[in-house]
Amino acid sequence: MQLPPVFGKDNPVTAIALSTDDLLARLHEAVGASQVISDPSLMEQYVVDWSRRFSGPALAVVRPGSTAEVALVMRACADAGVPVLPQGGNTGLVGGSVPGPSDAQPPVILSTRRLSSIDPVDSLSGRRHAAAAGWYYGVDLAARDSATIGGTVATNAGGIHVIAYGMTRAQVVGIEAVLPDGSVVSHLSGLLKDNTGYDLGALLCGSEGTLGVITAVRLRLHRPAGRTSVALIGCPSYAAAMELMSSAVAPGVRLLAAEVLDEPGLDLACTTAGLAWPLVARHPVALLLEVVDGGDASGFVGLDDADVIVGLDASEQARIWSFRERQGEVFSSLGMTHKLDVSVPLAVLADAADELKALVGAYPTVEVFGVFGHLADGNIHLEIHGPPADDTAIDLAILECVARYGGSVSAEHGIGRAKAGELHLCRSATEIAAMRAIKAAWDPQGLMNPGVLFA
Ligand SMILES: Cc1cc2nc3c(=O)[nH]c(=O)nc-3n(C[C@H](O)[C@H](O)[C@H](O)COP(=O)(O)OP(=O)(O)OC[C@H]3O[C@@H](n4cnc5c(N)ncnc54)[C@H](O)[C@@H]3O)c2cc1C
Known part of the structure; x- marks a missing residue:
């Protein structure tokens, strides 16, 4: 592929300070006028996030269709000294995928949605292609139909099968990205053994659009696990759910997922979908287990006296999973919710x-809330409806509580803008200084998603 000339050590970036009109003209030239949106009335889906808690103005939305076009956009923005915000499916929940309300300079949103024709960047077709070829991609999440591969790599997404396959970083074996100056780093060979210095792919995983735009990824695939059984079990407490997570799985049986949701969340999932309560009695907590056992429930033990439903066929398993997978959506149906991870x-x-x-x-203004998550990963999600979007006191109280337990303020959604001020709760000053040094080296003009990750 013919790439445009790049800036580099011998050709340093200098901000040429283009006018907005000149920048828009360069963007039109780069991707075609039809792929540049500068009318604010047409930008809503790009400037408001999925939770509807975060939004801010953008200078324009640009939709490049190739790596070469991404490079041209990045160079134009570097020349103009205008920030770039890479955006995939805009399903991120920490305000990193949309501009901030008071950004000094509204960014250009670089949407990667048109890069879907490149197989590895299209999560949906990639997943289907993998399945058609007899393989399985290990990262799966409820936003699977909207999130992009680029976005899941940029956030190092987790999901429902982390215990079996690991986070996204464990799946990335090659990467291509366009750096802020328009240069392209590409290392897509996918060699199993390749100890040739720094692993740039691993660094871009979880970089949340602050280092460059990920344009292609080579992913590790797995052989499908085989037939599974899924159980939903009523529990009196989180402690009991933790205990059952180990004791209810027969020795030697592979655990594929262990999820938890609470009574208000299960209730809301039932009422929103018009479904009956799935268990005989009501319980404070419900545990969802999926095991690889040939699909005959032989992987579960000691559940004779439990209040439990077991799904063996695909449709019953999907029904059981939907109670858990709909948690984010059903709380959002109440209106704006604070989403903590x-x-x-x-x-x-x-x-x-x-x-x-x-x-x-x-907390006085809380009306409804739910606590659920990926139990086996120690990952708790909280959905809180009631406090206004700009009331951050409840978020802070939660994050400080988690820090006291030696936990992380972001298990899988990332830091974004929402938690940039709280990064210090779980990363030392030395670690943050090292991260800032990497950011400064890759993005000396500070144009990549400013305000995200670092306060
Ligand atoms: C219903 C629901 C369920 C979810 N469940 C989970 C879950 O189980 N586990 C989990 O980890 N997350 C989950 N999420 C959060 C979200 O889906 C993930 O963070 C996902 O990885 C975001 O992908 P995206 O393509 O939508 O990225 P976006 O939301 O568009 O962007 C997210 C971040 O990545 C950056 N970015 C996006 N694309 C690129 C790119 N090509 N190059 C560089 N930077 C880029 C953005 O700048 C932003 O900082 C869920 C969200 C929803 C709405």
């Missing part, structure tokens, strides 16, 4: 979940 060591998860529930329940 934290993790704690497994040994303290039950205590942390109980304390977080008490803490949120006591």
